[in-house]
Amino acid sequence: MHPPSHGDDRELLARAALMRAADVGDVIMGRLVRLYGSAATVEMIFRGILPEDFVEKEIARRGDPEHAAALDRRLRAWQARLQAAAPATDLEAGHEAGARLVIPGAAEWPTQLDALGHSRPLGLWVHGSADLRYSCLRSVAMVGARSATAYGVHVAAEFGIGLSEANWTIVSGGAYGIDGAAHRGALAGPAPTIAVLACGTDVCYPSAHHDLFAAIRRQGAVVSECPPGVHPTRARFLIRNRLIAALSRGTLVVEAAVRSGALNTATHAANLGRHLAAVPGPITSEMSLGCHKLLRERNAVCVTSPAEMIELVGMIGDDLAPTPRGPVVPRDTLNDETRSVLDAVPSRGGAGPASIAVAAGVDLKTALSCLGGLAAAGYIERVPKGWRLRRGHPN
Amino acid sequence: MHPPSHGDDRELLARAALMRAADVGDVIMGRLVRLYGSAATVEMIFRGILPEDFVEKEIARRGDPEHAAALDRRLRAWQARLQAAAPATDLEAGHEAGARLVIPGAAEWPTQLDALGHSRPLGLWVHGSADLRYSCLRSVAMVGARSATAYGVHVAAEFGIGLSEANWTIVSGGAYGIDGAAHRGALAGPAPTIAVLACGTDVCYPSAHHDLFAAIRRQGAVVSECPPGVHPTRARFLIRNRLIAALSRGTLVVEAAVRSGALNTATHAANLGRHLAAVPGPITSEMSLGCHKLLRERNAVCVTSPAEMIELVGMIGDDLAPTPRGPVVPRDTLNDETRSVLDAVPSRGGAGPASIAVAAGVDLKTALSCLGGLAAAGYIERVPKGWRLRRGHPN
Incomplete structure (x- = not known):
């Protein structure tokens, strides 16, 4: 959908490699890539050395000098996985299967993910x-x-x-x-x-x-x-x-x-x-x-x-939900004829006035007049097949 | 429960009479009684004359000079009903039936009703x-x-x-x-x-x-x-x-x-x-x-x-509801034996460890150990008949 240029290719390869190296949601990797870019990060991991000021900041962030050892273990894990990774194969296999790797900066990247800060994914496989x-x-x-x-x-x-x-x-x-x-x-x-x-x-x-x-x-x-x-x-x-x-x-x-x-x-x-x-x-x-x-x-x-x-x-004012409303006239106040016509109106499909009149035991003229009143009061609605109960009417 | 004194008797009679005269929730009656007391109000209605300054205030409140005629109609209605009322009979009949008239100022009056202002009831029949x-x-x-x-x-x-x-x-x-x-x-x-x-x-x-x-x-x-x-x-x-x-x-x-x-x-x-x-x-x-x-x-x-x-x-801090909680350990993390023991625990009644062990297909020692763990994790509870699923545990 968005064929990458050659410059993008290198970035894609680096991201695909780093996605093999780090666990999902690895914020240390996230900060490293944010600071130095993915190509440089790949290089650092291969060499097995993180920038000194980065290490210092991570230790200060944690407030624990012991954190240096944990960082080193993390780096070794990344390195081992990176050495085993085959990002070009990943991209090719994905391409053959129909999946694409979408990375920050690409036209298809959903920028709302930037709100995730350093846990923003390095890229997303999209199929x-x-x-x-x-x-x-x-x-x-x-x-x-x-x-x-x-x-x-x-x-x-x-x-x-x-x-x-x-x-x-x-x-x-x-x-x-x-x-x-x-x-x-x-x-x-x-x-x-x-x-x-x-x-x-x-x-x-x-x-x-x-x-x-x-x-x-x-x-x-x-x-x-x-x-x-x-x-x-x-x-x-x-x-x-x-x-x-x-x-x-x-x-x-x-x-x-x-x-x-x-x-x-x-x-x-x-x-x-x-x-x-x-x-x-x-x-x-x-x-x-x-x-x-x-x-x-x-x-x-x-x-x-x-x-x-x-x-x-939705946008304010653009997408207001209709307030659920019952009929304007409560059922108790309907007269007997109108109530029997209401009882004769089906809840699904629909029925014509003549058959409703028969079912209600009233004449057609009475049925028509009652149906008009019931529709105005919100009890029933006109459908292609005649009349039926309005959805959301209280029985 | 609260036998009225003789002074209360007169007040009770006046209130019982006014409750016959006015419709429930009549705020004009409410204001009249609040301003002049019930005995004086009964007298005014019998005489068919409301105090001039009261009428003026009511008209000012409504902002409509035509309101005088409505007030007069209201007064005539009160008068006709008051003349037909027999408050002593009401009190006597109520007493015989077992009901009492509770009025503002009585020991049994719920003072929170005062929040209703002028629509506060004149009294309450309590049976x-x-x-x-x-x-x-x-x-x-x-x-x-x-x-x-x-x-x-x-x-x-x-x-x-x-x-x-x-x-x-x-x-x-x-x-x-x-x-x-x-x-x-x-x-x-x-x-x-x-x-x-x-x-x-x-x-x-x-x-x-x-x-x-x-x-x-x-x-x-x-x-x-x-x-x-x-x-x-x-x-x-x-x-x-x-x-x-x-x-x-x-x-x-x-x-x-x-x-x-x-x-x-x-x-x-x-x-x-x-x-x-x-x-x-x-x-x-x-x-x-x-x-x-x-x-x-x-x-x-x-x-x-x-x-x-x-x-x-309730009183703040006095009546805190327990937060609904699920088990501390999610079911997915239970091992197979524990899960089969859990599946063997009934949701109603209760079952002893021996029968649970048989149903779960494990030996008694294993069953006992699993039951202990499940109880600690909040899945099951001890009841007189043995063990059963805890109410509110997610299946």
Whole structure:
């Protein structure tokens, strides 16, 4: 998508090499590259010597003279891995598989990741048809429990569809449960969806999501800061979560137990100053405890519809959610005829006035007059097949 | 409970008469009594003349000279009703039925009602064994939909029990649905519960709550500002709601549609500066829409357990709710043996180590060691029958 020039080639090779050398989220590597550039950093590591003033600053930062030994061990680890790395092969293999390495400064780099400071990834492997930067301009992170309930899966899918239909990109983690449902919902709409993995983009984890990841690559992208072939670990999941939070304008937690990776993503979102929202659920459900904790203790916004999420992350005034409203006239005040007509209106599909009149046991003229009143009062709505109950009307 | 002296008798008679003359919540009557006392007010109404400066002030307050005619109509209505009133009979009949008229200044008067200003009731008919003032010192209002869901009824009953067991009085409206479940839950605990009706305390509405009201009279009180025999109307329900809010330290909305009397009570609570809380529920449930609206738009506190409600309305520091916590050690990090032991622990009842060892397919020594670790990590707890899963542990 963005073929690198020859100068970029050298930078890409150096970054690909350093991504093999350092663990994901290694802030010491991040500071080294920020200060000296990637080519010089590669050279230092090969030579096995870090600049003296850098070492001094790191020790001062830690406030512990013993830290010098730890730094040295870190350098040896980088060196060993760098010597084993084959960045040109990585880039070639990625290219053949269809993945590209996107690095800071490239046109496709999502600059909102700069908010991560020294833990900003050295680069991102991107596999998919979508432009990562463009896709994430209007994006929402949806995260939650792997062991989601039917309620959570339903809600995640509905939000995925609703946000995608409003051209918002869903960023999630590609896991079972809420993540998968959010991606699947998003794929049912027109917008791209981004799966940020805790393993190489060529590693299919969980393996049952093989087809889902293929669909995401066609209508979005599978993204990772892990080099090809790297398998997920617990630490990589936690470190990955900062990317999900940092790529998007806000994070929505759909379902989460009290101990949950989703709450870790929520913490990243809050620390980055991004919007944080949670979907409420039954207080009797363990899987909503984490969401309620966010509402109670972390000032998360209570979000009950895609429109409310868009209102939160959208431009002020541009994306106001409609306030949920009941009918203007309460049911108790309806007269008997009108109430029997209301009872005859179906909640799905639709029915014509004649059949409603028969079902209600009134004549057609009465039915028509009652239907008009019920529509004005917000109880029913006109659909191609006639009349049906309005969504959100209280029964 | 508080036998009136002879001076109190005259005041009681005057108040009982004025409660027949004015509609509930009549602020003009409220101001008149506040300024001139009840005996003088009765006399003015009989004579059909209001003090000139009072009329002037009322007109100035309204900013409308036409208001004089409305005041006069109001006075005629009071006069006609006062002439038909038989306050001595009311007091006698009430006494025979077991009800007493409690008025401002009496020992049993709940002074928190003074916050209602001129809409403070002229008096309250109280029928029940509980002392109204004492019962409401530590009280929570629980309100919600009449057409509650099974979820709402379950939650209301659980909160009723939990709050009653912590010696908090539940104040509610005695209606079907949430109100009834809250009262029933409260009756299962030791604390009194107060039903504030929109009709005379001798009128059983809804009539199916006959036995419930009898139980409330035994372990609490049925209360109303309506004189005996008065039937409920829509207006009386709405005016009644201010009493529910004003009697208690905070109001908890358990379930409410978007248009709901419970939201009216919530508005009173907020306007009186009392705590306002709402129980979240599934976003797919119409009956939780009103609660979520309160969380989103009215800054209600998200409350998921009786302890959290007590923390909100209790004395600061005195009544802190325990933070919901999951196990300290995540399940993924348990070894295979420990996980199979965990899977063999029942969620209800309890099982001994020997049977758990058999079910888990490990020897007794291993089972005992794993059980100890699981208990320390917060997964399981010891019960009389052995071990069971701890409530609130994520599966």
